Amino acid sequence: MNFDGLFSNFGELTTTGLTQGAIYALVALGYTLVYGVLKLINFAHSEVFIAGAFFAIWTWNWFGLDQNSQVSGAGSIIFYLLVAMVVAAIASATTATVIERVAYRPLRKRNAPPLAFLITAIGASIAIAEAFGIWTRRRPEGAPILVGQEPLFRIFGVPIDAVQLLTIGAALVMMIALDMFINRSRVGRGIRAVAQDANTAALMGVNKDRIIMIVFIAGGSMAGVAGLLYDVRIQTLTYSVGFLLGLKAFTAAVLGGIGNLRGALVGGLLLGVVENYASGLFGTQWKDFAAFALLVVLLMFRPTGLLGESLGRARA
Amino acid sequence: MRQKLARVIGGAAMLALVAGGTACSSGSDDTASGGDACGNKIAFFGALTGPSAALGINENNGVKLAVDKYNKENADCKVELVPLDSQGSPDQAPQLAQKAIDDTKILGIVGPAYSGESEAAGPLFNEAGLVTITPSATNPTLAKQGWKTFFRAVGNDLSQGPGAGNYIKNVLKAEKVYVIDDQSAYGAGLADEVKKLLGPAVVGSDKVQGDGKQVEFSAVVTKVKAANVDAVFYGGYYQEAGLIRKQLTAAGITAPMVAGDGVNDAAYITSAGAAAAEGTILTCPCQPAAEARGTFKEEFKALNGTEPGTYSDTAYDAANILLAGIKAGKTTREGLLEFVKGYSGEGVAATYKFVEGGELDPAQVKVWAFKVVGGKVVPDQEIPKS
Structure with missing residues (x-):
């Protein structure tokens, strides 16, 4: 064990861990939302993320930018980021909607057992990932360097760069917006109603299918933004990266309390830093061990996660 | 699950190929036996189509040149070259090996080109006593299977480790080095050799996950930054290497x-970006084809219409070893196997002599450094042995 390595790099391990955690958290939202409403683990959500990440890169390619391009000027950087964000969110939301229409809705109409949903989800996930694999010839695709990773300033000697600010900032803004949407808006009340008791909600005039569609669109958009942030940070994308990232995000959702939006944020950030601390302390080969051991231990003591399941609970 | 599906589809494709392949080869058999009294054959075993075919085509062209030259000199008793296209797939290798074994006129094989297919086909060749000389399968374990018929015309992966270490020490003159590996047999094996050679100059090391399981290396980056090193060694494959770089x-x-050489792939430069990849040093237990001795390069170009590529020269040499045996009258599989075992001689790429397990004599192994310059991999220099 390398305590020296952990303590001397503690600040940097924390900031980079939080950045990665923010991406986990955004993807985790999709799992949590769908679970909260349908009590269904949408395993195909990892491919919703991948769709956004690929479409963001393809958007930049369409503008003539590849992995060797350097973009300068704040105006054009913001322009490229915003355009790619919109495209990625649309691509991901569309993918999520298609999955819901093709894979889940017909099963729901026929009252299929939960196992059927699970297998369909895994099937859809593999099919979509493979389709991207074939389309990209299983080669990595590179993103242009849009946001520099040179330190902008230091907090207690820990360098902070623009990518970190952008990732964590964007994740927080999206989270707060989604939280307000669910808790304050009329549609949000519908979502909470369906999550609590779908049949009663229907009797009260809530259109269940429409609500479910909105949930998939909202979760998909978050995953699309996560895909964009992933591209900005990692700058390279392979068709197969969704699987493990999806699994981590799902872990984050469970850690925080699945069905609970704020739990997704807490779980994601916690997972990100724990992975980095373990990498610093034991070596990077222990990263995934630490992440999943944390999940097992935490669920032993708090089976519903850190903040508990709350989307379905009665509230105002 | 994914693998299973791939296997089913692969199986179907394989059946189609085997059916197609037999039709073709029976055709060529007729012409060969009709045209020549001796009818001896050697085969090339490797990928000639599919995504990994580039290397196989390089090699097959080298073999073709050797056979072509032989046949010009021995017009009365020619040798026929049988190309066996494995597509680089270990799944297809056993059937293809059986096909070669069943054709009793095939006396020796140049190949299999890759380690995976070698592993799959090796036991069959061993059982049949059919000698194989691989120009490019560099997995060290292949020589430790107890196969009597396995010979390797290049150094194995582990010979690159000391080469890389020597380059870091003597050419880069790095005093502080960070070593990372992906925990694979290949990557960790290389990293261990480098650590052994560099000793205290290795100020830190870390292990990451290979096979695309890790894309985020911020913890490693933090450690490398804190160690303030002059060079970073990575043992593993291009996918992670590009991201780490x-x-x-x-x-x-x-x-x-x-x-x-696991990183020597265009995808490394794509995923790192040309600017970050610039200056990366890639070792290879091979030499640039342009370094081949004699008139090999010109003859190769005249016959094939292209410049020789990686391992074209070793494949040419491997074929020449087999042809020298046939020329010496070793026209049985047993005879040729014994001939190769005792062989010692010059080729265009190296001097050949095989030691235990069929490995190339370590004194003859050349390790070259290649460098990424302007988004392309170009030869840098041969790495001195110490």
């Missing part, structure tokens, strides 16, 4: 990365 550069680490 990119993330190191993004964090302001300019120390060059040194890696083995």
Whole structure:
């Protein structure tokens, strides 16, 4: 064990861990939302993320930018980021909607057992990932360097760069917006109603299918933004990266309390830093061990996660 | 699950291929036996189509040149070259090996080109006593299977380790080195050799996950940055190497990365980006084809219409070893196997002599350094042995 390595790099391990955690958290939202409403683990959500990440890169390619391009000027950087964000969110939301229409809705109409949903989800996930694999010839695709990773300033000697600010900032803004949407808006009340008791909600005039569609669109958009942030940070994308990232995000959702939006944020950030601390302390080969051991231990003591399941609970 | 599906589809494709393949080869058999009294054959075993075919085509062209020259000199008793297209797939290798074994006129094989297919086909060749000389399968375990028929005309992966270490020590003159590997047999094996050679100059090391399981290396980057090193060695494959290089550069680490031939793939430069990849050193237990001795390069170009590529020269040499045996009258599989075992002689790429397990004599192994310059991999220099 390398305590020296952990303590001397503690600040940097924390900031980079939080950045990665923010991406986990955004993807985790999709799992949590769908679970909260349908009590269904949408395993195909990892491919919703991948769709956004690929479409963001393809958007930049369409503008003539590849992995060797350097973009300068704040105006054009913001322009490229915003355009790619919109495209990625649309691509991901569309993918999520298609999955819901093709894979889940017909099963729901026929009252299929939960196992059927699970297998369909895994099937859809593999099919979509493979389709991207074939389309990209299983080669990595590179993103242009849009946001520099040179330190902008230091907090207690820990360098902070623009990518970190952008990732964590964007994740927080999206989270707060989604939280307000669910808790304050009329549609949000519908979502909470369906999550609590779908049949009663229907009797009260809530259109269940429409609500479910909105949930998939909202979760998909978050995953699309996560895909964009992933591209900005990692700058390279392979068709197969969704699987493990999806699994981590799902872990984050469970850690925080699945069905609970704020739990997704807490779980994601916690997972990100724990992975980095373990990498610093034991070596990077222990990263995934630490992440999943944390999940097992935490669920032993708090089976519903850190903040508990709350989307379905009665509230105002 | 994914693998299973791939296997089913692969199986169907294989059946189609085997059916197609037999139709073709029976055709060529007729012409060969009709045209020549001796009818001896050698085969090339490797990928000639599919995504990994580039290397196989390089090699097959080298073999073709050797056979072509032989037949010009021995017009009365020619040797026929049988190309066996494995598509680089270990799944297809056993059937293809059986096909070669069943054709009793095939006396020796140049190949299999890759380690995976070698592993799958090796036991069959061993049982049949059919000698194989691989020009490019570099997995060290292949020589430890107890196959009597396995010979390797290049150094194995582990010979690159000391080569990379020597380059870091003597050419880069790095005093502080960080070593990363992907925990694979290949990557960790290389990293261990480098650590052994560099000793106290290795100021830190870490292990990451290979096979695309890890894309985020911020913890490693932090450690490398804190160690303030002159060079980073990576034992593993191009996929992770590209990401690590990119993330190191993004964090302001300019120390060059040194890696083995597992990173020598265009995808490394795509995923790192040409700017970050610039200056990366890639070792290879091979020499640039342009370094081949004599008139090999010109003859190769005249016959095939292209420049020789990686391993064209070793494949040419491997074929020549087999042909020298046939010329010496070793026209049984047993005879040729014994001939190769005792062989010692000059080729265009190296001097050949095989030691235990069929490995090339370590004194003859050349390790070259290649460098990424302007988004392309170009030869840098032969790495001195110490």
